[in-house]
Amino acid sequence: xxxxTVGMGQIVAGGxxxxxxxxxxxxxxxxxxxxxxxxxxxxxxxxxxxxxxxGAPGKFADTAVPRMLELLKELGVAACGLTAKFAGGAxxxxxxxxxxxxxxxxxxxxxxxxxxxxxxxxxxxxxxxxRRVTFDCAGGLxxxxxxxxxTRKL
Amino acid sequence: xxxxxxxxxxxxxxxxxxxxxxxxxxxxxxxWTNGVISVTLDEVREVQLEEVGTELAxxxxxxxxxxxxxxxxxxxxxxxxxxxxxGRQLAASLLGRDAxxxxxxxxxxxxxxxxxxxxxxxxxxxALTRLIDGDLxxxxxxxxxxxxxxxxxxxxxxxxxxxxxLLLCEIGFQRRGGRLDWxxxxxxxxxxxxxxxxxxxxxxxxxxEISRHLDHTQ
Numbered sequence: 431x432x433x434x435t436v437g438m439g440q441i442v443a444g445g446x447x448x449x450x451x452x453x454x455x456x457x458x459x460x461x462x463x464x465x466x467x468x469x470x471x472x473x474x475x476x477x478x479x480x481x482x483x484x485g486a487p488g489k490f491a492d493t494a495v496p497r498m499l500e501l502l503k504e505l506g507v508a509a510c511g512l513t514a515k516f517a518g519g520a521x522x523x524x525x526x527x528x529x530x531x532x533x534x535x536x537x538x539x540x541x542x543x544x545x546x547x548x549x550x551x552x553x554x555x556x557x558x559x560x561r562r563v564t565f566d567c568a569g570g571l572x573x574x575x576x577x578x579x580x581t582r583k584l
Numbered sequence: 585x586x587x588x589x590x591x592x593x594x595x596x597x598x599x600x601x602x603x604x605x606x607x608x609x610x611x612x613x614x615x616w617t618n619g620v621i622s623v624t625l626d627e628v629r630e631v632q633l634e635e636v637g638t639e640l641a642x643x644x645x646x647x648x649x650x651x652x653x654x655x656x657x658x659x660x661x662x663x664x665x666x667x668x669x670x671g672r673q674l675a676a677s678l679l680g681r682d683a684x685x686x687x688x689x690x691x692x693x694x695x696x697x698x699x700x701x702x703x704x705x706x707x708x709x710x711a712l713t714r715l716i717d718g719d720l721x722x723x724x725x726x727x728x729x730x731x732x733x734x735x736x737x738x739x740x741x742x743x744x745x746x747x748x749x750l751l752l753c754e755i756g757f758q759r760r761g762g763r764l765d766w767x768x769x770x771x772x773x774x775x776x777x778x779x780x781x782x783x784x785x786x787x788x789x790x791x792x793e794i795s796r797h798l799d800h801t802q
Contacts, residue, residue, distance in 0.1 A: 437634035438737060439748065453637065453644050455734030456741065476633070476737065476744050485748050486634065522738040523651065523726045531741050560734025562644055577646055577730055 433564075436474045439489035443471035443501035446568025454518035456532040458491070458539050458555075459563040461515045462498050462548065463570035464507045470567045471498045475518075477531065478538030491538035495546050514543050515572040515584045517554040517563050532556065552584035595751075597784040598777070599628040602753045602770075605711035609755070612707035616700065617678070623704070623768065626754040633748045636740070640752070640769065642732030648689075649735055650701030653723045654709065657775035658716065661739035662708065664701045665732060666766050671697055674766070694727045701725040704768060716779040739771065746774045 436442050436452040436459070444450070450472040452459040463470035473494040480490040487497035499509050519536035536555045543550055554561070554574045562575040572584040606625040613623050631639045648671035650664040666674065669683075675693040676683040678700070684693055702725045709720045728735050743750050755768035772780065 435638070437637060438740075438744070440634045451644075453731050453733040454737065455730070456738040474634075477741070483745065489633065489744065489748070520734070520738075522728060522730065522735050531738065560731035562731060 436472050438474050438476050439486040441471060441473040441488040441494060441498055441501060443469070443498065443505055444567050445469040445505065446566075448567045450565045450567065452563050452565075453560060454563060455520050455522045455560045456518070456535060458516050458518040458535050459561070459565070459572075460491075460494065460498075460539055461565045461570070461572050462495075462502065462512050463515070463567070464502070464512050465570055466511060467507050468568045469502065469505050469507050470565065470570060471502055472565045473498055475535060475539060478534040491535065491542045495539075495542040495548070499546065509546070509548070512548050513551040513570070514548045515550070515552045515570070517561050517572065517574045517584070519555040520557050520559055520561070522558060522560065554582055554584060594781055595628055595630065598751070598753075598780055599625070601712075601715055601780050601784065602628055604715070605708050606755055608711040609704050609707035612703050613700075613757075616703050620677070620759055621674075621764070622758050623755050624758060626756045626767075628751065628753045630749050631752055633740075633744055633750060636736065636750060636752075637733040640732070640736070640754075642736065644731060644733070646729060647732040647735075648697070649728045649730075649732065650698050651726045651728055651735060651739055652701055652705040653739065654773075654776070655721045655723060656719070657773065658718050658720055658779055659742055660770060660772040660776050661742075662701070662705050662768060662770045663735065663739060664697075664704060664766070664768050666697075668729075670765055674700065689727075689729070698725040698727050708770065712776075712780070716776070716783050718779055720776075736769075742773045743771055751777055 433449040446468045452474045458475040460473045473488045476489045480493050487493040519532040521532045564573040574582045603625045610622045648666045652662045654660045672683040675696040678696040709722050753770040757764040757766040
């Protein structure tokens with residue numbers, strides 16, 4: 431099955447059969463999926479809010495979700511019926527370490543999904559470890575691998 | 585902010601500055617390892633945010649890293665990166681014992697690696713502070729074992745907020761002239777990049793000193 435790596439700030443949309451992969455720490459791997467049309471998109475969100483800054487839409491939670499909807503619309507997928515799963519938002523240097531942003535990313539992604547009216551089906555967030563995330567566009571399965579922990583299937 | 589953009593001259597200037605700082609860091613590393621290990625500047629380059637994981641070839645394997653950050657506007661992040669085996673070999677050589685074989689690193693091994701990161705990071709901070717005549721505040725070193733890309737993301741937060749293009753400084757290690765599979769990645773914030781670039785124009789005598797340094801090291 432073709433596999434695409436989604437880099438920081440990128441969004442990739444597609445249909446089946448296709449797998450998308452992202453490795454996240456404080457970032458969020460956000461998957462939108464339409465179970466009937468078997469199409470979806472994966473964004474690698476880096477920061478919570480654009481706050482007027484320019485940059486790749488996938489970089490910020492508040493611009494990533496609208497752009498994902500646009501890309502899915504181009505594939506003929508309506509926003510109605512989409513569900514969301516996401517993983518990431520860790521604090522890689524522990525709770526007292528520098529550059530704390532994981533928690534803000536989690537909140538911002540949840541807020542952006544609520545604003546767009548998209549239901550959150552599952553999430554695996556927080557902690558202090560990175561995650562290797564694989565998204566199956568056809569089935570909507572989000573596989574989360576975390577060092578030293580059992581693989582989770584969302 | 586002074587734009588760095590794709591200005592080749594700016595990159596070349598920063599390359600000179602980092603070469604000078606690397607010279608100081610190498611001297612510190614030599615002292616720390618009894619003359620066995622030195623560091624050299626590999627490259628200063630710009631990388632697109634979305635490609636940074638691929639460009640640095642961090643893969644999706646577990647790595648051992650020591651991370652230091654510089655807080656404030658004149659900031660940045662430094663990551664010393666090893667695979668598990670090489671990290672353990674360095675720790676063992678510093679501790680004068682055989683490399684550990686237990687899955688979990690001992691506190692002593694972690695401490696040896698963190699001190700290595702601290703020595704390298706502080707040597708860089710001291711050298712850069714002299715060049716920019718500014719105040720750089722390094723964090724304590726953090727020992728992390730995880731996916732390299734996962735750690736890099738958090739270290740890049742400040743830089744990613746300002747631009748989709750990141751300036752990376754890559755440094756390699758050598759043991760008695762032979763290259764080691766360890767490396768350092770330093771990512772200065774846009775504010776620090778600007779200060780460094782200004783120093784190239786504002787303090788010609790420093791530039792001459794840098795040139796002398798480079799002549800001396802080549």
